[in-house]
Amino acid sequence: LLSLNEHNDSKTDKSLFSQDREISDLEQCSSVAENGVMLVVNHSxxxxxxxxxxxxxxxxxxxxxxxxxxxxxxxxxxxxxxxxxxxxxxxxxxxxxxxxxxxxxxxxxxxxxxxxxxxxxxxxxxxxxxxxxxxxxxxxxxxxxxxxxxxxxxxxxxxxxxxxxxxxxxxxxxxxxxxxxxxxxxxxxxxxxxxxxxxxxxxxxxxxxxxxxxxxxxxxxxxxxxxxxxxxxxxxxxxYDDYKVRLHPRAYLCMIVWRGLEIATRITALVLFSTALTYWTILVAVANLLFFFFLPWVEFWARKGSLTQNVEKNFSKLGTTVVLCMFTLLYACINIFCWSAVQLDLTHQELIERKQRWGHLAMYYCGRFVENFLLITLWYFFKSDFYEYVCAPLLVVQLLICYSLAVLFMLLFYQFCHPFRRLFKYNVHDCLHCACCHKRRATMVLGGSQPPDLTSQLAERETDIVEDLMEAA
Known part of the structure; x- marks a missing residue:
């Protein structure tokens, strides 16, 4: 990592990880300048x-x-x-x-x-x-x-x-x-x-x-x-704008399968539902659009924040509000069909929250799976005679399996292919491990045994992350 002296307030370049951290495979040539800034030169x-x-x-x-x-x-x-x-x-x-x-x-x-x-x-x-x-x-x-x-x-x-x-x-x-x-x-x-x-x-x-x-x-x-x-x-x-992002080809392959299955399954479920209950489809689409459109604004009003003034210097408050509404509309349209991968923060300069909220991710995919299941089920009961030569139960099972595979590839991406997975405080494996530990701890408490010290494990985890960062530096 690049670092500054205690008396130097200037901003340095984005950091580069070495190849063994699977973040960057660039050749690095470092030298220390007179002001104490380590310069990284890329000869590519x-x-x-x-x-x-x-x-x-x-x-x-x-x-x-x-x-x-x-x-x-x-x-x-x-x-x-x-x-x-x-x-x-x-x-x-x-x-x-x-x-x-x-x-x-x-x-x-x-x-x-x-x-x-x-x-x-x-x-x-x-x-x-x-x-x-x-x-x-x-x-x-x-x-x-x-x-x-x-x-x-x-x-x-x-x-x-x-x-x-x-x-x-x-x-x-x-x-x-x-x-x-x-x-x-x-x-x-x-x-x-x-x-x-x-x-x-x-x-x-x-x-x-x-x-x-x-x-x-x-x-x-x-x-x-x-x-x-x-x-x-x-x-x-x-x-992670402080680092140079380099994705491995297997990460792109994993994302293509994840996104392709997720989007194809979602659109197919909506279209099948619309062929059986056409007018109800409008209600489903409008409800999704309004929910995801007003969600960032409700969080903004709950935090009692003020609008960011860095969208454009020459914009008035009305112009800034219009631009933010258009940005929120795009965010809502993305979330109707697939996970947008971001959470909006209208008070932040870049309009995007930097924390990785696993809870929001889990709620989105669980809710979307239930919604797709309901749409396909309603289509199965109200479908027209056009599908009499189609095995409807098999089609329902195939759509649910495809969406489940999309979720599986998403978990594989965050666990093994994400370029900054070593910087996560918690990852997919940790969440599953904590869930298993919670059940085991409940069993041990009922049996009279002492639960494991999760605090010490978390401290060891943070220490390992710090050591990884120091090695990358």
Whole structure:
């Protein structure tokens, strides 16, 4: 870990763990500066913007496929399907343009071509092109990683102009990558999830499989899974912003299976329920949306906090409230279909609570499992004659097993694949162990034996964590 002297208040770089801690596999070269700050130099190249390319490809593929499907609906005079498809196609596209314009602050700059492309809903394409240009220009010169302390030195006039330009390009590329992470989440949960639900419902109602509609459903499922992965990684990065986050490939594989099964099972349960009890589906969706929308605000009012003023310097209280409401709406839409991996704190600068609340995680998945079970059970009793050739009991069991597998892979991720699992005060194994110890302690107390000293065990656990941190330093 990087540390400061007692008399030095400047902020240092993000810490890097060694490879044996499975957090970072970077080559580290450390030296102590005159002010006592340990500098960590990374000799790796600038990372390619694969996330930008993937987000842009998913955006274009979904938009084009939805447009083709709308044309087919128009030819067959399916006005309802066409109208809803257009809404779920344009709504996330417009929000993405606004998000990219807001993050890059283009309204205060003289860039008419970029603004025109945003009006034509082609903003992600030009942003992707800009990110690629920055990447290839930065890749021509292999320069060391410019640390925060080094940037301060460069600002004071020391160091080469080339190093300062490389640092500027790295920051610009990081801005593009962070912007596309936000747009991927918006595209996934404000566009792809309702689009997938609609097209699956239309397929069941019309009782035939349309190839273009199948392609759109596959693209939207990939988009939702990718958005859920981005949301999980962003939550980890914000919660542990003092460290460099590096995920192992097996962690990504575990998250893909976890998120894919969770989302597919949830959407299937909602669609099956809607085919049997259509109007009750609206009540279920609205109840979920209102609950998760007002939950952060109820906690905010219970704490008697004040709104954070760091959302945007030029915003008034009304503007800040509107932005927070939009952020809370996105948070609610995510939680309708899958676990958002974060808990909102409207009083905090980053709007996200840093603690890992296992209780909230357990309550969410237990409640969601019960809700899915009730939805599928109600569909089983009120299903139409269309399912007479389908083994309904087997389908119910398969959906419940798939959701249980999603929960299992989630537990495996937090126990074995989470990059900061060594920093957890409690982990999945500890929670299960404590539950077993609680039952054993109750048995021993009834038998007259003394319960184990859990306080000493917790102290040993904290000591081990401190030793791990010191070794990583």
């Amino acid at each position: 190249r600038v990372r390619p913007p694969f996330g930008v390319l993937l987000a842009t490809a998913l955006y274009c593929a979904e938009f084009v496929t939805a447009a083709v499907l709308c044309s087919m609906y128009h030819n067959t005079e399916d006005v309802i399907w066409m109208s809803l498809t257009i809404v779920f196609m344009l709504m996330p596209a417009v929000l993405i343009q606004l998000t990219l314009t807001f993050i890059h602050r283009d309204l205060g700059r003289d860039r008419p071509l970029v603004l025109l492309l945003h009006l034509l809903l082609l903003g992600p394409i030009i942003r992707c092109f800009e990110a690629l240009v920055i990447y290839f220009k930065a890749g021509k010169n292999e320069e060391p990683y410019v640390t925060i302390s080094r940037k301060i030195t460069l600002k004071k006039g020391q160091g080469t102009q080339m190093e300062w330009e490389i640092g500027q390009k790295e920051r610009m590329l990081a801005t593009h990558m962070n912007a596309f992470k936000r747009t991927a989440v918006i595209q996934a949960f404000l566009g792809s999830t309702p689009q997938l639900t609609l097209q699956l419902y239309a397929t069941i109602q019309e009782k035939y499989i349309l190839p273009t509609r199948t392609v759109l459903m596959v693209i939207t499922l990939i988009s939702i899974t990718y958005g859920a992965l981005v949301c999980t990684v962003l939550a980890i990065q914000i919660r």
